[in-house]
Amino acid sequence: MTNYGLPFASLENDHLRLDYLTTTGPRIVGLYVSGADGNLLASTPEVHWETPHGEFYLRGGHRLWTAPEDPFYTCPEEGLRVTKDDEDVILSSPVDASGMKKEIAIRLEANRVHLWHRVTWHGERAVELAPWAITQLRLGGMAILPLSESGGLQPNRNLVLWPYTQIHDERLELHEDIVLLHGRKDERACKIGNRNDHGWVACALGDALFVKRFGIQEGKLTDLGCNVEAYVKDVCIELETLGSLETLNPGESVMHEEVWEVFPGQYPATLESARRIKMQLIQTNSNGA
Numbered sequence: 671m672t673n674y675g676l677p678f679a680s681l682e683n684d685h686l687r688l689d690y691l692t693t694t695g696p697r698i699v700g701l702y703v704s705g706a707d708g709n710l711l712a713s714t715p716e717v718h719w720e721t722p723h724g725e726f727y728l729r730g731g732h733r734l735w736t737a738p739e740d741p742f743y744t745c746p747e748e749g750l751r752v753t754k755d756d757e758d759v760i761l762s763s764p765v766d767a768s769g770m771k772k773e774i775a776i777r778l779e780a781n782r783v784h785l786w787h788r789v790t791w792h793g794e795r796a797v798e799l800a801p802w803a804i805t806q807l808r809l810g811g812m813a814i815l816p817l818s819e820s821g822g823l824q825p826n827r828n829l830v831l832w833p834y835t836q837i838h839d840e841r842l843e844l845h846e847d848i849v850l851l852h853g854r855k856d857e858r859a860c861k862i863g864n865r866n867d868h869g870w871v872a873c874a875l876g877d878a879l880f881v882k883r884f885g886i887q888e889g890k891l892t893d894l895g896c897n898v899e900a901y902v903k904d905v906c907i908e909l910e911t912l913g914s915l916e917t918l919n920p921g922e923s924v925m926h927e928e929v930w931e932v933f934p935g936q937y938p939a940t941l942e943s944a945r946r947i948k949m950q951l952i953q954t955n956s957n958g959a
């Protein structure tokens with residue numbers, strides 16, 4: 671019996687089961703695919719920290735954040751409202767102590783999860799922010815960040831490193847066509863990001879492949895030009911996508927859409943496997959699927 675320590679409900683079809691919390695969040699805490707073992711998402715019940723507005727509990731799974739990261743906008747998550755219709759479930763937070771309201775709408779379709787993230791600003795003055803969708807996956811996997819092909823004289827690839835990232839970290843692999851980040855537990859954090867023009871980022875989880883697809887926006891990007899980031903430390907490996915920076919006046923919203931695809935099978939954490947996955951996803955894109 672699944673136990674997240676808090677009330678939850680599920681969406682389910684023949685391919686997937688998705689669990690979400692019903693009293694706090696918005697937060698997706700479970701993702702199960704037929705043909706693979708266990709929850710693909712990470713659970714972090716012991717992780718919490720103090721914020722300017724009270725204690726924040728990480729919970730794990732998938733959450734909606736805003737960038738650039740600022741502790742002021744991290745608030746305790748209470749008072750969630752769940753709305754259902756024929757196809758969608760909408761998880762809506764109240765306006766939090768910082769002035770932010772967050773919503774995630776969810777729809778299952780075969781092996782896909784459609785997610786619409788909305789941030790609405792209720793502060794007194796305009797604010798510039800980007801919507802930031804963070805998915806914490808279980809350790810043991812391998813994040814795959816595709817790079818643009820080499821050639822020509824103009825720069826076409828950027829790699830962004832965080833202050834705690836060590837370039838020689840054994841979990842980080844840099845190749846001409848791909849960046850890999852291995853989900854191995856370590857007390858040191860490692861994070862890397864880039865401008866991704868492929869519209870997808872993936873994680874090979876051994877007996878399943880998790881793919882995030884997103885729209886490529888032309889607006890201003892935060893974090894030195896990143897729309898994709900990957901992070902690993904001691905409890906999870908994260909795949910993160912970001913929308914463009916927007917200036918929101920009080921009452922205005924910004925949206926960010928993702929589509930997850932989940933495939934059971936054999937997806938080892940190797941360079942050869944990552945390159946096969948990249949070619950398969952490029953071919954899928956070119957075929958219009």
